[in-house]
Amino acid sequence: MSTSDTSIRAPGKHIRKTTAAYLAMTLLAAAVNFVYGIFGHGVSSGWMAWMFLYPLLGGLLFYNLISLSIPGVIRAPRYRVFFNIHNSGIAALTAGSFLKGILDIAGTDSAYTACFDAAGWLLIGAGIAVLILTAIRCRNRLGPIV
Amino acid sequence: MKRFLSKPYRWAGLFSVLLTAAFTFVLMDTFVIEKSYSGASASQANPTAAAVSASSSSSTEQGSSAAVTDSSYDDGNIKITIETERYCGSTVYIADIQVADPSCLKTAFANGTYGRNIKQTTSDMAEANDAIFAINGDYYGFRNYGYVLRNGVAYRDTAGSGDALVIDENGDFSIISESGTSLAALDSAWQVLSFGPALIEDGEIVVDSSSEVSQSMTSNPRTAIGQVSELHYIVVVSDGRTSESEGLSLLELAQVFEDRGCTVAYNLDGGGSSTMYFNGQIINNPTDGSGTGERKVSDIVYFGY
Numbered sequence: 001m002s003t004s005d006t007s008i009r010a011p012g013k014h015i016r017k018t019t020a021a022y023l024a025m026t027l028l029a030a031a032v033n034f035v036y037g038i039f040g041h042g043v044s045s046g047w048m049a050w051m052f053l054y055p056l057l058g059g060l061l062f063y064n065l066i067s068l069s070i071p072g073v074i075r076a077p078r079y080r081v082f083f084n085i086h087n088s089g090i091a092a093l094t095a096g097s098f099l100k101g102i103l104d105i106a107g108t109d110s111a112y113t114a115c116f117d118a119a120g121w122l123l124i125g126a127g128i129a130v131l132i133l134t135a136i137r138c139r140n141r142l143g144p145i146v
Numbered sequence: 147m148k149r150f151l152s153k154p155y156r157w158a159g160l161f162s163v164l165l166t167a168a169f170t171f172v173l174m175d176t177f178v179i180e181k182s183y184s185g186a187s188a189s190q191a192n193p194t195a196a197a198v199s200a201s202s203s204s205s206t207e208q209g210s211s212a213a214v215t216d217s218s219y220d221d222g223n224i225k226i227t228i229e230t231e232r233y234c235g236s237t238v239y240i241a242d243i244q245v246a247d248p249s250c251l252k253t254a255f256a257n258g259t260y261g262r263n264i265k266q267t268t269s270d271m272a273e274a275n276d277a278i279f280a281i282n283g284d285y286y287g288f289r290n291y292g293y294v295l296r297n298g299v300a301y302r303d304t305a306g307s308g309d310a311l312v313i314d315e316n317g318d319f320s321i322i323s324e325s326g327t328s329l330a331a332l333d334s335a336w337q338v339l340s341f342g343p344a345l346i347e348d349g350e351i352v353v354d355s356s357s358e359v360s361q362s363m364t365s366n367p368r369t370a371i372g373q374v375s376e377l378h379y380i381v382v383v384s385d386g387r388t389s390e391s392e393g394l395s396l397l398e399l400a401q402v403f404e405d406r407g408c409t410v411a412y413n414l415d416g417g418g419s420s421t422m423y424f425n426g427q428i429i430n431n432p433t434d435g436s437g438t439g440e441r442k443v444s445d446i447v448y449f450g451y
Contacts, residue, residue: 091165102173106288107289108288109289112168116168
């Protein structure tokens with residue numbers, strides 16, 4: 001399967017939109033944990049309580065670090081490939097954490113939850129590899145990208 | 147494909163569909179899809195199980211004239227008395243049970259089948275097995291670990307992390323640590339129930355005010371079983387999660403057994419699963435989730451023929 005290589009024309013706007021989206025996801029994850037706790041007879045799970053960290057650290061913080069440290073890479077044609085793969089990894093890890101929380105609170109487990117972790121970290125690793133390659137290619141073609 | 151995915155949000159849309167499908171599958175697999183394992187992993191743990199079962203069944207038959215009231219039963223072989231008390235802000239149902247033969251203490255699976263997500267209400271299972279008295283078991287089918295050995299047959303030898311209740315051929319109770327004892331080593335075990343924790347061992351309370359079941363809150367509906375002496379048992383079910391009954395902590399539950407002289411007592415699945423059935427009636431007030439009503443579970447412990 002291929003991913004898009006459409007370049008991003010307005011990096012500032014892109015980062016603002018990405019930050020807003022991940023902020024919303026972080027708040028949603030925290031709200032889901034809160035609401036689930038209300039109906040869970042006081043039972044809670046660390047997997048659900050801390051799942052907001054994935055969008056917060058892996059999304060909001062990570063993309064802002066990229067925009068501050070290597071802003072030029074956002075305009076690169078292959079940046080969207082990284083963007084799609086990395087977002088998918090964060091989504092898989094967050095969903096996996098939510099799922100483990102649901103099962104943990106219910107007092108059960110499933111071997112399949114490991115697939116979410118494996119897929120998530122694999123996608124994030126692949127995304128970062130694409131980002132590094134893109135940054136190197138940009139530097140070789142255009143000089144320093146910072 | 148590349149052209150299709152080059153449009154904004156198409157990758158995100160496609161991945162979201164895949165993720166939602168995977169998420170739904172895991173939930174369905176865990177909570178809904180029935181999987182029968184009967185026959186596949188079952189093995190005779192106790193070589194004399196069949197012989198003991200046959201001889202016990204023939205040696206103990208239901209008395210022809212049982213004296214039955216709303217809270218008692220006595221047919222000469224099985225004597226049951228149920229008391230209802232208020233204890234620590236909760237309604238507690240205490241059954242004192244004496245049997246003439248250990249084969250009168252039995253267990254049963256939902257629909258008579260060992261497996262995951264195979265469920266029936268305690269009362270339906272009790273009626274299907276002609277039980278005189280029944281409680282919910284350990285809900286083994288909700289987990290992938292914890293020993294399962296019933297009526298002398300071993301079904302699951304994956305150890306859990308906690309205590310297990312072993313009931314031997316003579317009807318005597320003992321507590322083992324699953325991590326320190328293999329199922330194969332329990333050669334005289336007739337039943338093994340895996341939930342816990344143990345409440346009383348050697349006549350002493352072995353839980354404290356901080357003890358809890360996994361993620362559970364402090365007070366809950368409870369189901370537990372204990373032994374006073376040879377063929378003499380105490381079963382306790384408490385209401386909970388209602389305005390009338392808060393539920394019991396494990397320490398409070400253990401104190402109920404201690405007060406009645408139990409030497410061994412063990413906590414079974416509680417919460418919405420807690421159900422006491424006697425002579426065709428549900429004795430307690432089960433709470434399934436946010437409402438009232440009987441929850442479907444994997445197994446029961448019962449007294450009958």
